[in-house]
Amino acid sequence: MQGLAGIAACSTVLASPPGHASRPVPYAPRFFTPVEWAFLIAACDRLIPADENGPGALALDVPRFIDMQMDTPYAHGAQWYMQGPFVQGPDNLGYQLPYAPRDLYRRGIAGMNAHAATRHGAPFAGLAPALQDDLLRGAENGGMTFGDMPSTVFFDQLLANVMEGGFCDPIHGGNTGLGGWTMLGFPGARADFMDWVDQYGAHYPLGSVSISGETA
Amino acid sequence: MSDDARRLHPVDVVIVGGGWAGSIMAKEMTEAGRSVVMLERGPDRSTAADGAYPASIDELEGNFRYKLFQDLSKNTVTIRNNSHQTALPYRRMAAFLPGEGVGGAGLHWSGVHFRMPPDDLRLRTRVIEKYGAKFIPEGMNLQDYGVSYEELEPFFDKAEKVFGTSGEAYMVKGQVVGKGNVFSPSRSDHFPLPALKDVYTAHLFRKAAEEVGFHPYSLPAANASRQYINPYGAQMGPCNFCGYCSGYACYMYSKASPNVNILPVLRRHPLFELRANCHVLKVELDADGRRATGVTYTDSDGKVVTQPAEMVILTAFQFHNVRLMLLSGIGRPYDPVHNEGVVGRNFVYQNVTTSNVWLDRSIDTNQYVGAGGGGVAFDDFNSENFDHGPLGFVGGSPVWVNQAGVKAIAAAHSGGPPGTPRWGSAWKAGVIDTYRHSLRIDAHGANMAYRDVYLDLDPTWKDAYGQPLLRMTFDWKDNDIRMNRYVVDKIGDVAKAMGARRVNLTKREFGRPFDTRQYQTTHLGGGAVMGTDPGTSALNRYLQSWDVHNVFVIGANAFPQGTGYNPTGMVAALAYWAAHHIRTTYLSHPGPLAG
Ligand SMILES: Cc1cc2nc3c(=O)[nH]c(=O)nc-3n(C[C@H](O)[C@H](O)[C@H](O)COP(=O)(O)OP(=O)(O)OC[C@H]3O[C@@H](n4cnc5c(N)ncnc54)[C@H](O)[C@@H]3O)c2cc1C
Ligand code: SF4
Numbered sequence: 001m002q003g004l005a006g007i008a009a010c011s012t013v014l015a016s017p018p019g020h021a022s023r024p025v026p027y028a029p030r031f032f033t034p035v036e037w038a039f040l041i042a043a044c045d046r047l048i049p050a051d052e053n054g055p056g057a058l059a060l061d062v063p064r065f066i067d068m069q070m071d072t073p074y075a076h077g078a079q080w081y082m083q084g085p086f087v088q089g090p091d092n093l094g095y096q097l098p099y100a101p102r103d104l105y106r107r108g109i110a111g112m113n114a115h116a117a118t119r120h121g122a123p124f125a126g127l128a129p130a131l132q133d134d135l136l137r138g139a140e141n142g143g144m145t146f147g148d149m150p151s152t153v154f155f156d157q158l159l160a161n162v163m164e165g166g167f168c169d170p171i172h173g174g175n176t177g178l179g180g181w182t183m184l185g186f187p188g189a190r191a192d193f194m195d196w197v198d199q200y201g202a203h204y205p206l207g208s209v210s211i212s213g214e215t216a
Numbered sequence: 217m218s219d220d221a222r223r224l225h226p227v228d229v230v231i232v233g234g235g236w237a238g239s240i241m242a243k244e245m246t247e248a249g250r251s252v253v254m255l256e257r258g259p260d261r262s263t264a265a266d267g268a269y270p271a272s273i274d275e276l277e278g279n280f281r282y283k284l285f286q287d288l289s290k291n292t293v294t295i296r297n298n299s300h301q302t303a304l305p306y307r308r309m310a311a312f313l314p315g316e317g318v319g320g321a322g323l324h325w326s327g328v329h330f331r332m333p334p335d336d337l338r339l340r341t342r343v344i345e346k347y348g349a350k351f352i353p354e355g356m357n358l359q360d361y362g363v364s365y366e367e368l369e370p371f372f373d374k375a376e377k378v379f380g381t382s383g384e385a386y387m388v389k390g391q392v393v394g395k396g397n398v399f400s401p402s403r404s405d406h407f408p409l410p411a412l413k414d415v416y417t418a419h420l421f422r423k424a425a426e427e428v429g430f431h432p433y434s435l436p437a438a439n440a441s442r443q444y445i446n447p448y449g450a451q452m453g454p455c456n457f458c459g460y461c462s463g464y465a466c467y468m469y470s471k472a473s474p475n476v477n478i479l480p481v482l483r484r485h486p487l488f489e490l491r492a493n494c495h496v497l498k499v500e501l502d503a504d505g506r507r508a509t510g511v512t513y514t515d516s517d518g519k520v521v522t523q524p525a526e527m528v529i530l531t532a533f534q535f536h537n538v539r540l541m542l543l544s545g546i547g548r549p550y551d552p553v554h555n556e557g558v559v560g561r562n563f564v565y566q567n568v569t570t571s572n573v574w575l576d577r578s579i580d581t582n583q584y585v586g587a588g589g590g591g592v593a594f595d596d597f598n599s600e601n602f603d604h605g606p607l608g609f610v611g612g613s614p615v616w617v618n619q620a621g622v623k624a625i626a627a628a629h630s631g632g633p634p635g636t637p638r639w640g641s642a643w644k645a646g647v648i649d650t651y652r653h654s655l656r657i658d659a660h661g662a663n664m665a666y667r668d669v670y671l672d673l674d675p676t677w678k679d680a681y682g683q684p685l686l687r688m689t690f691d692w693k694d695n696d697i698r699m700n701r702y703v704v705d706k707i708g709d710v711a712k713a714m715g716a717r718r719v720n721l722t723k724r725e726f727g728r729p730f731d732t733r734q735y736q737t738t739h740l741g742g743g744a745v746m747g748t749d750p751g752t753s754a755l756n757r758y759l760q761s762w763d764v765h766n767v768f769v770i771g772a773n774a775f776p777q778g779t780g781y782n783p784t785g786m787v788a789a790l791a792y793w794a795a796h797h798i799r800t801t802y803l804s805h806p807g808p809l810a811g
Binding site: 046047048049051053054072074077078079080081082083085087089090091092093094095096133136140159160162163164166167168169171172175180181183184185186187188189191192193194196197198200201202203204211 | 269270271273274275276280281282287288289292295296297301302303304305306307308309310413414415416419454456457458459460467579580582584585623624625627628629638639640641644645647648651652676677678729730731732733
């Protein structure tokens with residue numbers, strides 16, 4: 001994780017990986033191409049926008065989290081049953097495509113950008129927020145297909161990882177500054193409420209703490 | 217396959233699967249002086265390594281990357297809703313989360329620890345006595361267990377003492393002794409530890425349920441309310457309500473697990489050998505298929521090995537037990553068309569739905585505080601505790617607040633009240649309000665067994681070893697949907713008494729099929745059930761195969777139909793019950809224990 005800091009700069013500046021909190025350095029994605037990265041940043045910003053309720057996905061470094069996840073066995077599909085034949089069936093019988101998360105992002109982002117270009121003449125990242133929201137809603141509701149992939153499959157993958165990135169332990173590269181936890185009121189790795197369990201109705205006084213000991 | 221397998225020295229007993237059932241059986245068999253080899257397909261695990269603080273307090277790894285769970289890439293099941301469909305592989309973890317590795321799901325379970333209600337053990341008889349045989353819907357395979365509460369009581373008691381279970385009794389030796397569950401039967405002894413404290417939401421639920429006229433009680437929890445030393449000398453520390461039971465190894469040594477409560481003693485026993493990373497492929501039978509001669513497995517180097525044994529005990533978890541029986545040719549496979557055969561018959565699940573209650577914004581519900589087995593329940597609509605006559609359905613459902621600790625990613629995923637978008641600023645406002653000020657109430661209902669709901673081997677998909685996957689044919693049925701809808705309405709009454717600002721009652725919908733994408737529970741049951749009739753049960757009442765007498769099969773597979781309670785207390789009691797009869801009768805007179 002720490003090695004990421006030294007990689008060549010890319011267009012977007014996000015906070016540094018955990019352990020380098022003092023000096024923001026550009027995060028250089030290792031999996032996503034510049035075009036994909038631009039999509040990811042734009043989409044994350046719409047899915048968890050910064051507002052009066054707390055930080056958004058960009059301040060929480062959700063794109064960085066997702067890029068770092070792409071290097072894990074999970075993203076290679078190592079935890080899913082990936083043997084064929086791949087037969088499509090009713091939605092309630094679950095995921096049946098031959099694609100691991102890495103493939104879902106590759107195909108899904110290309111598909112979203114293609115739709116953006118056809119409908120609005122620009123890639124997703126170049127559109128106004130209202131048009132981005134329309135496209136995201138379309139993907140969420142199954143209004144498009146990306147080859148043999150319904151847009152819902154991509155959208156659900158993206159949204160799941162965005163939520164993970166906003167609210168996981170910062171050791172994984174998201175939830176920077178414990179901002180997601182503070183917004184919810186989740187104490188993180190405190191994991192000891194012996195004296196607190198029967199203080200009914202009282203507000204828990206301690207802020208969040210992470211696995212590495214960072215506090216908010 | 218077995219012909220060129222390497223053959224090892226014979227042992228007395230080989231145990232397939234290192235979870236609760238396997239650890240109990242291994243302990244009992246070594247106590248009886250038998251040599252035991254326990255084969256576990258997953259890695260060796262311990263609380264010290266897998267539950268270390270703070271590294272283990274990682275929701276992403278625990279609940280979203282399924283660090284301690286079954287490796288689906290190697291082995292899964294296929295699922296369909298009815299036999300006209302093509303069953304498709306369960307490719308990603310969702311609806312249920314089987315365990316893998318030493319300790320099994322017992323390492324990362326929650327700890328709700330129940331005894332089976334006496335009426336549930338003889339449900340068919342009871343329903344006919346009360347409402348007549350015509351009350352049983354067409355196609356429902358309602359059965360008795362063939363064992364009574366009185367027979368099992370010493371073994372429920374033993375399991376609670378081994379697990380260090382916290383709870384409050386209602387009746388001990390026929391005398392009312394405390395504020396426990398008024399519907400629960402008499403016990404021979406108190407719980408080994410007093411009940412856990414109520415978390416705030418459970419406290420509010422208790423008050424409201426009482427106000428409505430129901431009979432709330434503390435959930436029996438295998439989360440130690442105080443320090444405890446169990447009969448094997450295993451030590452537990454007091455639970456601190458850390459909120460990381462379900463999906464994690466307890467870093468406080470407070471949650472009962474095979475790894476804390478049994479294995480430390482077992483690992484030191486000279487007659488016991490544990491072999492991790494050994495995946496059992498099948499039970500070997502002699503030429504006429506009446507006796508098991510051992511098992512064949514793939515070891516950690518991928519070599520195929522045969523372990524000869526006098527006795528084989530399957531403790532691989534409910535559906536893995538059924539699959540191993542089918543792969544080995546033990547017992548007659550179930551044929552749903554003719555309703556004949558027994559292996560795969562009466563497959564059941566847990567009929568659970570979770571409702572949400574939002575309280576005033578001045579009230580913090582502190583949902584992150586919690587113990588996996590802790591909470592408050594009422595049983596007024598469980599089992600045969602109420603009159604089903606006018607209602608026209610079989611089965612029931614306890615209702616409870618079982619706040620096991622809601623963590624941030626899960627909260628973000630579940631979002632705001634119904635109708636709230638899943639993302640954007642509206643989602644954010646909804647999720648903050650929901651996390652801070654709401655609580656969850658479950659209707660944890662029984663699921664009945666049906667003729668066309670069953671397990672068999674899939675014709676198409678295979679596991680990493682080339683063996684067919686198990687196929688589940690499962691759907692919710694009218695009877696069970698009506699039961700759920702009736703009980704969930706009662707949650708509405710309690711929520712009102714709690715002063716709810718908003719309520720979302722979640723009910724099963726008619727016509728909406730079982731959805732494999734949503735987590736429900738890992739309380740799968742049946743498929744190789746116990747009973748007194750070899751025509752309708754794969755196992756006799758001692759959990760011994762009717763067909764191959766030196767094979768015992770321990771797990772929730774033995775439940776003839778579902779129950780409102782969580783299964784593990786019953787699984788552990790059945791293990792001790794079977795072990796008792798093996799030790800007192802079978803070992804000296806090997807042969808069928810029931811005729
Ligand atoms: C998140 C979660 C929470 C739960 N909470 C509760 C609760 O609060 N209360 C309750 O009563 N129950 C609960 N359960 C269910 C409980 O965990 C199970 O009922 C219990 O663990 C069953 O014990 P078992 O020994 O039958 O199976 P397991 O504990 O699953 O052990 C079976 C073992 O066999 C191994 N195995 C399988 N196939 C093979 C093979 N071919 N070769 C070798 N080894 C094999 C597996 O890897 C596994 O380790 C929960 C389950 C989960 C997943
Ligand atoms: S809640 Fe209690 S029993 Fe559960 S993991 Fe935490 S300390 Fe252990």
